[in-house]
Amino acid sequence: MKGWPGERELTVPFDEVLALDASAAHEGAPIRDVIFDFGNVLVDWDPEALFMPRYSHERVEAFLDNDVSGFYDACDRMDCGMSPEDGIAWMRETHGERWAEMLTYYFDNFLDSLTGTIPGMRVLVDDVKAAGLGVWGLSNWQSQTIGMAEDAYAVLRALDGRVISGEVRLRKPDKAIYRKALETFGIDEATAVFVDDRASNVIGANRAGLRCIRFRDERGLRQTLITAGVPIPQVAD
Numbered sequence: 001m002k003g004w005p006g007e008r009e010l011t012v013p014f015d016e017v018l019a020l021d022a023s024a025a026h027e028g029a030p031i032r033d034v035i036f037d038f039g040n041v042l043v044d045w046d047p048e049a050l051f052m053p054r055y056s057h058e059r060v061e062a063f064l065d066n067d068v069s070g071f072y073d074a075c076d077r078m079d080c081g082m083s084p085e086d087g088i089a090w091m092r093e094t095h096g097e098r099w100a101e102m103l104t105y106y107f108d109n110f111l112d113s114l115t116g117t118i119p120g121m122r123v124l125v126d127d128v129k130a131a132g133l134g135v136w137g138l139s140n141w142q143s144q145t146i147g148m149a150e151d152a153y154a155v156l157r158a159l160d161g162r163v164i165s166g167e168v169r170l171r172k173p174d175k176a177i178y179r180k181a182l183e184t185f186g187i188d189e190a191t192a193v194f195v196d197d198r199a200s201n202v203i204g205a206n207r208a209g210l211r212c213i214r215f216r217d218e219r220g221l222r223q224t225l226i227t228a229g230v231p232i233p234q235v236a237d
Contacts (some may be wrong), residue, residue, distance in 0.1 A: 002064045004072050010199035015213065015220035017193060017228050018202060022209040026190045029211075031188045031230050034128050037196040038139035041215045042121050042155050043114050047071075050106060050113040059102075070100035079140040081169035110145050111152060120218030122155040129158070129234040137162030137182045138194065140172050140201075163186055172196070174193070174206025182210075193228070195221060 012018070019027035039045035051060045062181045066072040070091055078087040083203040092100035106113070129135050137159045141149070143166035150156045170177035182189050194205040197215045205212040213224050221236060226232060 002061065003066075004198065004200070005063050005066050007199055010200050010203065012130055012199035012214050014216040015224045017211050017224060018206060019211045020065050020203075020206040023189075023206045023211045024111070026211055031133065031193050031211075031225070031228055032191040032224070033136060033185070033193075034196045034230075035132035035136045035138050035181060035192060035210070036125070036159070036183075037194075037215070038137060038141060038149070038156065040118070040197045042137075042196055043149065044116050044118055044120055045113055045155050046115050047106060047113045049115050050109055051102065054105065055102065063099060063102050067072070068095075069102070070095045071103070073101070074103060076140075076171065078142045079165045081143070081166055082145055082169040084142065097223070107145070111148055114149060114152065117153060118218065120222075123159070124218050124222055124232070125155055125158050127222075128230065129160075129229045133230065134185070134187060135159050136181070136185050136187070137164075138177070139163075140165040142166045142193065152226075172198075172201040173207075175204065175208040177183055178205055178208035193225075 034116045036042055048060055048064065063069045063071055074087045074091050077090060078084060088100050088103050091103050126137050141164050143164060146164050161184065163178060163184050165171040168177065168180055170180055189209045192210060194210045195215050196202055196212065199214065201215045202212045213221060215221055222232065222235065226234060
């Protein structure tokens with residue numbers, strides 16, 4: 001099945017400040033820091049777009065089916081510190097040369113998988129900063145490609161700091177990486193909120209003591225933050 005394994009089986013609402021599990025103690029507390037995921041929250045990550053010039057639709061669909069190629073399993077390993085070379089070797093050994101060759105192409109053309117800033121998010125990050133809140137990044141991302149993304153996208157450079165899974169060798173949704181981020185940023189979990197599009201990472205954040213908003217689009221996130229008391233501009237009628 002196409003996409004991250006297990007995500008479709010999870011039911012987590014969008015556009016709500018979720019305070020479950022260990023984060024329940026902070027429900028209703030003021031928000032002073034917002035931590036953003038990167039892929040499909042700040043920048044659009046679309047590996048299908050990268051493969052379009054060289055591979056048929058059917059082959060790309062097969063590659064993006066983890067049961068066929070192991071692509072998302074390879075990403076998980078590389079997000080946790082495995083090098084691209086070792087990731088390609090792992091895929092070759094476990095799933096075959098056909099898919100290892102595509103993963104090589106993926107890394108050779110990585111920037112083409114990032115198709116732009118998510119609409120409205122550069123302005124939203126700026127608005128949150130202007131309101132006096134801290135803005136931070138916490139992303140599952142390979143250490144070898146994060147620099148390319150930051151060079152290409154101003155919204156990533158606008159953050160006050162970030163923790164990247166491939167650099168710290170920890171990965172969402174494991175509790176340890178959320179704790180690492182709070183420690184690195186020097187912020188209080190009670191007054192922070194984490195924004196991520198993946199249900200598993202939302203659940204992980206709550207279990208680590210962080211309130212979380214599951215992201216769908218900028219307008220939904222903006223209104224959720226406003227409702228929670230963050231003094232940023234409304235969308236004008």
